[in-house]
Amino acid sequence: MRVKVFGLLAALLLAAGCTEPAKQDTTVDTGGQTTAPTDSGTAGPSIVPGSQEDLVVNVGDRVFFDFDKSDLRPDAIETLNRQASWMKTNASVMVNVEGHADERGTREYNLALGDRRASSAKQYLQSMGVAGSRMETISYGKERPAVLGSNEAAWAQNRRAVMVVKGAAS
Amino acid sequence: MTAFLSNRAAIPRLPVACLAGLLLLLVAAGGARAELRIDITHGNIDPLPVAITDFYSADPATIQAGRDISAVIAADLERSGLFAPIDARAFIQTPESLQARPRFSDWRVINAQALVSGNVRFESDGRLRFEFRLWDVFAEQQMAGFAYMTPYTNWRRVAHIVADAIYKRITGEEGYFDSRIVYIAESGEHTRRVKRLAIMDQDGANHKFLTDGSALVLTPRFSPSRQEITYLSYFNDKPRVYLFDINTGRQEMLGTFEGMTFAPRFSPDGNTVVMSYAKDGNSDIWMMDLRTRIARQVTFDPAIDTSPSYSPDGQRIVFNSDRGGTQQLYVMDVDGRNVQRISFGQGRYATPVWSPRGDLIAFTKFHGGRFFIGVMRPDGSAERLLTESFLDEAPTWSPNGRVLVFFRQTPTEKSGKGGITKLYSVDLTGYNLREVKTPTDASDPAWSPLNR
Numbered sequence: 357m358r359v360k361v362f363g364l365l366a367a368l369l370l371a372a373g374c375t376e377p378a379k380q381d382t383t384v385d386t387g388g389q390t391t392a393p394t395d396s397g398t399a400g401p402s403i404v405p406g407s408q409e410d411l412v413v414n415v416g417d418r419v420f421f422d423f424d425k426s427d428l429r430p431d432a433i434e435t436l437n438r439q440a441s442w443m444k445t446n447a448s449v450m451v452n453v454e455g456h457a458d459e460r461g462t463r464e465y466n467l468a469l470g471d472r473r474a475s476s477a478k479q480y481l482q483s484m485g486v487a488g489s490r491m492e493t494i495s496y497g498k499e500r501p502a503v504l505g506s507n508e509a510a511w512a513q514n515r516r517a518v519m520v521v522k523g524a525a526s
Numbered sequence: 527m528t529a530f531l532s533n534r535a536a537i538p539r540l541p542v543a544c545l546a547g548l549l550l551l552l553v554a555a556g557g558a559r560a561e562l563r564i565d566i567t568h569g570n571i572d573p574l575p576v577a578i579t580d581f582y583s584a585d586p587a588t589i590q591a592g593r594d595i596s597a598v599i600a601a602d603l604e605r606s607g608l609f610a611p612i613d614a615r616a617f618i619q620t621p622e623s624l625q626a627r628p629r630f631s632d633w634r635v636i637n638a639q640a641l642v643s644g645n646v647r648f649e650s651d652g653r654l655r656f657e658f659r660l661w662d663v664f665a666e667q668q669m670a671g672f673a674y675m676t677p678y679t680n681w682r683r684v685a686h687i688v689a690d691a692i693y694k695r696i697t698g699e700e701g702y703f704d705s706r707i708v709y710i711a712e713s714g715e716h717t718r719r720v721k722r723l724a725i726m727d728q729d730g731a732n733h734k735f736l737t738d739g740s741a742l743v744l745t746p747r748f749s750p751s752r753q754e755i756t757y758l759s760y761f762n763d764k765p766r767v768y769l770f771d772i773n774t775g776r777q778e779m780l781g782t783f784e785g786m787t788f789a790p791r792f793s794p795d796g797n798t799v800v801m802s803y804a805k806d807g808n809s810d811i812w813m814m815d816l817r818t819r820i821a822r823q824v825t826f827d828p829a830i831d832t833s834p835s836y837s838p839d840g841q842r843i844v845f846n847s848d849r850g851g852t853q854q855l856y857v858m859d860v861d862g863r864n865v866q867r868i869s870f871g872q873g874r875y876a877t878p879v880w881s882p883r884g885d886l887i888a889f890t891k892f893h894g895g896r897f898f899i900g901v902m903r904p905d906g907s908a909e910r911l912l913t914e915s916f917l918d919e920a921p922t923w924s925p926n927g928r929v930l931v932f933f934r935q936t937p938t939e940k941s942g943k944g945g946i947t948k949l950y951s952v953d954l955t956g957y958n959l960r961e962v963k964t965p966t967d968a969s970d971p972a973w974s975p976l977n978r
Contacts, residue, residue, distance in 0.1 A: 424852070426807070452763075459935075462876035462890050462919055463744060463970065464789040465846060465853055467758075467765070468802060468809035468830040471786055475807025494763065495786055495804065499742060501717055506916070506937035506944070 406446035408521045415442045418502075418518040419477060423511070424461070426472040428480055432517075436477060439519055440484035450522040453478045455495040456502070458511035463497055470495030477517035492522075562640060562662040562669065564608050564697045573610035574696065576603065577638035577663075580614070581656065582621035582645040591654065591681055592621075592646045598685035599642065601729060602703040603692060605951075606929075607958030612638055621645075633663045640669070642692060654678050658688050660695055670695045682731055683977065690976075702924040703728060706974040707931060708746045708755050709949060711735060712967035716938060716945050721969075723757060723770065728924075728973070730963045736770060737777075745789060745920075746770075748974040751796030755972075756780070758788045767801050769816075781814055781821050789832045794840045800824070802832040811845055813860075824862040835879045835887075836860075837904070844868070844878040844887050844904070855889060857904060868906030877920050880904070882975075883927035886954075890919045890932075899932050901954065912956040920969070925976045928954050931962055933969040 403410050411417045416439070419432035428436065443449065455474030457466035474493035482488045503513040564574055578600040581592035603609035618632040624643045633641050644658035659671040670691055674684050683704060690701025711724040723736035723743050736755075737743055746757035753772040758765055767780045767787040781787065783803055790801040796816075803812045803823075811825040811834050825831040829849035836843055844857050855869040855878045869875040873893025880887055884904075891898040891911065897918045900911040917935040924930070931951045938945035949962035949971050962971070 424848075459917065459938075460892070460895075462833070462846075462853075462892075464802070464833045465830060465848075465876050467744075467786065467788050468804060468832050471804040471809060472807045472830065479807070493785075493807075494765065499719065499721075499744070504716055504938050504942045504945075505940040507940075510938075510940070 406449050406521070410446075411439075411442060411519060411521060415439055417520070418516045420512060421473055421515040421517070423458070423515065424469065426469065426476045428476060432477075433480070436480050437484065440481050440486050443481065443486045443490065450490050451492075452520045452522060453481075453491055453493045454500075454518045454520060455493065456500060456514055456516050456518070457498045458514040459498050459501065459506065460511060461498060463499075466497035467495050470497045473515070473517045477519075562665065562696060571608070573604075573608055574639055575612055575637050576609050576640040576642065576692075577612045577617060577633055577636065578603070578614075578642040579617065579621045579624060579644070581658070582625055582643075583647060584622075585647055588646045588648060588654065591678070592644070595644070595646065595656065595681060595685045595688070596642075598682055598729070598731075599689045599692070602686060602689035605729070605960065606693065607953055607960075608693075608697065609640075612636060628661055628663075628666075630661075630663050630666045633661075638663050640692075640696065642688075644688075649675060652678075654681060654684075656681075656684055656688075658691075660692050682727065686727070686729075699928060700926040700976070702926045702929065702973075702976065704977045705925050706748075706977065707922075707949075707962070708736075708748060708972050708974065709933075709964070709968050710744060710746065710970040711964065712947055712969060713739075716942060723755065724964075724968075725755075725772065726964070733965060736772070736775070745970050747791050747972045749792050749796045750794055750975050751792075754796075756790040756792060756799050756801075758790070767799065769799075781819065783821075787812075789834065791835050793836050794838050800834040800836065800843060802834070811843070811862075824860075825858075825865075826862075833877050837880045838882050838884045842904075844880055846876050846878060853892075855887070855902075855906070868902065868904065869909075870906060871909055879921055879923060881923050881927040882925060885927070888921040888923065888930055890921065899930060899952065901930075910956070912952050912954070913950070913959060918950075920971065922971050922973045924973055930954065931971045931973060933971060935969070 416435040419435045453474045455470035457469045474495055478491045478493050501514045503510040578596050580596045583589045583592045600611040604611050616636045619629050628641055641661040641663050646656050649655050653675045655675045657673045660669045662669050676684055686704040689703040693701035705728045706725055707728055708725045711722045712719055714720040720739040721743050722739045723746055726733040742760035744758040746755045755770040757768055759768045765786040767790040769778045769780055786804040788802050790799050798813050798815055800813045802809045808828055809830045809832050811831045812821050812823050814821045827849050829847050831847045833846040834843045842857055846853055847856050853874040853876050854867055855875045856865055856867050858865040873891050875889050875891050877890040878887050886901045887904055888901050891900050896914055898911045899913040899918045899921050902909040915934050916937050918932055921930040921932040929951055931949055933947055934950050935947040936944050947967040947969050949968045951962050952959045
């Protein structure tokens with residue numbers, strides 16, 4: 357049951373990720389530019405506030421990192437600021453913050469790096485007033501790439517921290 | 527023939543590996559001659575031509591077993607890169623007439639330097655009885671000879687034990703064929719890869735999936751003392767170190783850590799698991815005593831500390847840390863003192879694994895967009911790179927410290943094509959690179975100790 361929900365979310369996130377071709381040289385805005393997943397029809401009125409879809413479409417669910425780094429870039433700070441406001445607006449929402457790495461690293465180190473990235477995002481959100489108890493971190497290292505391809509454009513999208521609404525049955 | 531069975535020894539501690547009933551008769555191995563010998567410390571040697579004959583059987587019921595045993599022995603020796611089994615179609619003397627005594631001239635003429643003969647039959651109690659002998663063709667002497675009795679189902683193990691005996695007699699080093707490899711079997715899309723624990727004999731036989739793929743599992747490692755594996759599982763979306771009992775299939779979470787535990791390895795005595803524990807974005811090295819279940823923190827550094835591996839004497843640990851800015855290899859005492867950086871070459875170093883012989887540390891290196899498997903001495907000197915590709919990772923040592931198995935991944939295309947991940951073996955000299963065949967894609971190999 358839980359696995360199923362998670363799978364659904366993964367599909368949703370993947371769809372969101374794929375709508376953004378390689379443009380990470382400039383600021384990546386994961387917010388308003390993403391389109392809603394195709395299966396949900398037209399975006400807008402049907403989006404439930406506080407849902408994963410709401411987060412993906414209206415806020416931006418993910419922030420990106422440089423190679424082997426966990427520092428928050430300016431574009432990440434912008435997204436995290438929106439996430440912090442969204443968390444305050446939707447005060448009952450609990451989330452996981454997933455940390456990920458690209459494939460160019462060893463598995464165990466990348467697990468630690470993913471953990472560092474997730475914590476980096478979580479700690480910033482906490483500093484913006486979101487209760488730490490509402491956010492749990494999990495690292496997937498290089499196990500769950502969002503974008504396929506052994507190239508810089510794909511790697512840049514895979515070095516990420518993603519906010520995922522817990523128990524989202526959207 | 528009459529002087530053949532001159533002394534006996536029993537294989538110790540057999541029940542552990544379900545081999546109850548196997549009987550070993552140690553046989554005269556001739557004098558202390560060492561004329562026929564492979565020095566395996568040098569690379570690129572010419573493989574030794576060896577004639578491995580079918581084990582002879584007068585009973586139709588065991589003819590096939592005799593052929594199969596011979597084939598497994600030949601495949602083991604061939605894969606080592608040190609032996610070149612000669613095509614049986616060139617053989618002049620028949621297995622039957624070999625039972626009396628080799629006609630050495632028949633074997634010299636086909637350029638065999640070593641000859642393996644044997645026979646197999648059912649005992650009255652239903653067990654198989656094998657005999658094998660190793661001959662030095664030029665010295666016209668027997669180099670080794672053994673007899674075994676075992677249930678029929680154990681015939682492959684006996685073949686590996688024979689191959690180990692041949693390897694040891696000719697190279698002077700312990701063999702490694704009677705061993706297994708645990709690894710991660712991969713399938714499905716790369717964005718949501720299904721990963722399962724799997725185990726097989728080192729030659730790929732007796733393959734078995736140990737988990738069903740419902741939970742992501744990574745980085746299995748064998749216990750040196752029990753039929754047990756430690757590994758990372760994402761069961762219930764909580765990445766934690768687990769123990770897996772190979773005989774019962776029982777899985778058990780190790781400890782009650784609040785955050786992710788990962789990168790586990792056993793101590794050489796099997797009583798401790800050393801691993802990383804990630805807390806608030808910082809990974810340090812911890813140890814858990816498996817008898818008391820008490821955990822102890824070993825490193826206290828704001829950097830990433832991971833991939834710990836014990837020295838075979840259990841006194842030191844090599845690990846991976848980015849405390850100096852990028853990933854490098856460090857050695858420390860088991861109490862966390864005397865931390866010393868040992869890698870100073872260009873690039874990033876990771877996944878250090880101490881050789882069971884203690885003389886070398888194998889590692890993964892990342893430099894200039896390429897990955898390498900290499901070895902260095904425990905003091906960091908004498909670095910040698912053995913392999914290179916887009917992604918080579920995670921070396922594991924054969925029980926005798928002569929061969930490394932690792933995994934290699936090809937680049938992935940945008941369409942999802944590629945990303946093929948397979949196990950490979952390479953000799954410590956850097957020669958004899960070979961794929962280790964697996965039913966699906968494969969990663970994170972870990973070699974077992976010799977079966978016992």
